[in-house]
Amino acid sequence: MxxxxxxxxNISKQYRLGVVSSGTLSHDLTRWWHMVRGKEDPYLKIGETNDRSTKGSSDYVWALQDINFxxxxxxxxxxxxxxxxxxxxxxxxxxxxxxxxxxxxxxxxxxxxxxxxxxxxxxxxxxxxxxxxxxxxxxxxxxxxxxxxxxxxxxxxxxxxxxxxxxxxxxxxxxxxxxxxxxxxxxxxxxxxxxxxxxxxxxxxxxxxxxxxxxxxxxxxxxxxxxxxxxxxxxxxxxxxxxxxxxxxxxxxxxxxxxxxxGDDKQLNYNYKGEVRNPKVIFAEIQTSLPNNVHEFGKEIKFVFTLDLPFDTEYLALSFQIIDEFSVPITHSWVFDADNDIKRKKGQYTFQCSYPNPKLYSGNYSLLVHLSNSRTKEKFDFLDSVCHFKLQMMKTVRSEYHWQKNTCKYIEEMEWKTFNKEDV
Structure with missing residues (x-):
């Protein structure tokens, strides 16, 4: 001790909205009368939680309630x-x-x-x-x-x-x-x-x-x-x-x-709910190391995409770019069915791209996503600035990275995985 x-x-702080003190002489006198009789302040029994996003029904609000530490x-x-x-x-x-x-x-x-x-x-x-x-x-x-x-x-x-x-x-x-x-x-x-x-x-x-x-x-x-x-x-x-x-x-x-x-439950991922007539990206998600699409520098980050193919499709090409808050492309990754000689049957498929150690500066980022035919160059789908995320430096990694003298070599490591609908 x-x-x-x-x-x-047990720290609490109550305010009356729009005024100083209780706002009226009658309220102040009521408080004084209860105090001299050893009674509890009657206005402590009223008031609402300090949620600034909603309109309240009381003139009194609790800025703090029962704080102990x-x-x-x-x-x-x-x-x-x-x-x-x-x-x-x-x-x-x-x-x-x-x-x-x-x-x-x-x-x-x-x-x-x-x-x-x-x-x-x-x-x-x-x-x-x-x-x-x-x-x-x-x-x-x-x-x-x-x-x-x-x-x-x-x-x-x-x-x-x-x-x-x-x-x-x-x-x-x-x-x-x-x-x-x-x-x-x-x-x-x-x-x-x-x-x-x-x-x-x-x-x-x-x-x-x-x-x-x-x-x-x-x-x-x-x-x-x-x-x-x-x-x-x-x-x-x-x-x-x-x-x-x-x-x-x-x-x-x-x-x-x-x-x-x-934070609050916000729509941080991409979900398409409309009709699918051509191959389309119906879901995109970023799996960050911290909640609310916040990622810590040096940790693995994953990008997940679900495609809906309304008919058999050959030479499918899925790619995405990480862009900064000024829409400048930072890095580009793709997967081609042509590379694997795969013909996609009608159905839904999930693709996952993992970056074990993305070399991104602290800042705000989002994705550009392209879905096309790698042979004919036909564009099936394009998503502009979706799945926003924020990258932050934390104290645990500041000393783990350094530049070697007279070298400036950058190799981006990534791994793609593909799942059929029944595997997910």
Missing amino acids: SNIILKAE EVKRGEVLGIIGKNGAGKSTLLKILSRVTGPTTGEIKTKGRIASLLEVGTGFHPEMTGLENIYLNGAILGMTKKEIQQKEAEIINFSGCQRYIDTPVKRYSSGMRVRLAFAVAAHLEPDILVIDEVLAVGDAEFQKKAVGKMQDISKGEGRTVLFVSHDMNAISLLTDRVIVLKDGKVNYEGDTDSGIKEYLK
């Missing part, structure tokens, strides 16, 4: 979830920006928060003055801040503008300075919302490295919210997945990312 630095007990000293805890899941509300409560409707936060030590660009900065004060202001808020002495001053300024990269009022900083400069202050003034708990997305690639790399140093080297605690699963995978060992204001999952990072990526 002595190693627990932060504990959230513990964080150990030196741990980096990831907090992930869709937009509106309650992540920022939870961090504001943890940072004491707002209070919970019910429940209690117990902490040991100082908390520094970076919830949005420029949080805690006074726009009329210079960057240097804001460093001392933030340090004072954290309870540090002037001497302690002076010892860190040069290191903070150097890390932020804002040396030239450190005596300029913060209101003249760009959003990128503000987040650089804000992160540098929060990370270097030695808080026991560092709370970071999705602010690193504002910084450039160079600064994001520095920030990730600094967070690793804070947790592993200095033994301080970090609560990290991000939609970037690469950063979550790299930095955290444990995550909390929020959904509609409730804890949907708590546990190891890899399983948490899979739970987060499941």
Whole structure:
């Protein structure tokens, strides 16, 4: 128990839509009257789950409901979830920006928060003055801040503008300075919302490295919210997945990312339901290593196609291209019946193409699928930009790949399998 630095007990947060407080004097008086008599707040019994995609019937909504978790000293805890899941509300409560409707936060030590660009900065004060202001808020002495001053300024990269009022900083400069202050003034708990997305690639790399140093080297605690699963995978060992204001999952990072990526049931594959008069692709699917058509770099990926042949067909040719989000072809694969001297009888057939180790960069991709006669070049079917999937780098594979000096050779390995309808 002595190693627990932060504990959230039954945290809930209720808002009334469209107004501040209860919105009416009568509601506030009702709450006060119940409080002085030792009765439960009557408005805690009403309110709806925070599902932003549906129209509710109540003016009250629960942004958070019954949140419980513990964080150990030196741990980096990831907090992930869709937009509106309650992540920022939870961090504001943890940072004491707002209070919970019910429940209690117990902490040991100082908390520094970076919830949005420029949080805690006074726009009329210079960057240097804001460093001392933030340090004072954290309870540090002037001497302690002076010892860190040069290191903070150097890390932020804002040396030239450190005596300029913060209101003249760009959003990128503000987040650089804000992160540098929060990370270097030695808080026991560092709370970071999705602010690193504002910084450039160079600064994001520095920030990730600094967070690793804070947790592993200095033994301080970090609560990290991000939609970037690469950063979550790299930095955290444990995550909390929020959904509609409730804890949907708590546990190891890899399983948490899979739970987060499941998302809603969406049509990610291709299904044709119409009449088939000519050979046609009626089903296309990508089998990725993670849910929701998200694939991890370095893992095997499979592409499955089902064809419906309304009559006997010779010289069948099935091919597909992986294209990027700008419709630029990245790789091309095909299978010809002519190569195997096969004549297809009328019926349905399934083809599977496996890439043991696709060399694709992180990004968004989809498929172009062609079905034709390899001899006559007659086109039977063409699917444009179907089966969208996303490829991400994860921490487990970053050190496994390297280039050999003076070589640049690329060999794409793949394996095709064919199944009759009765074999599937």
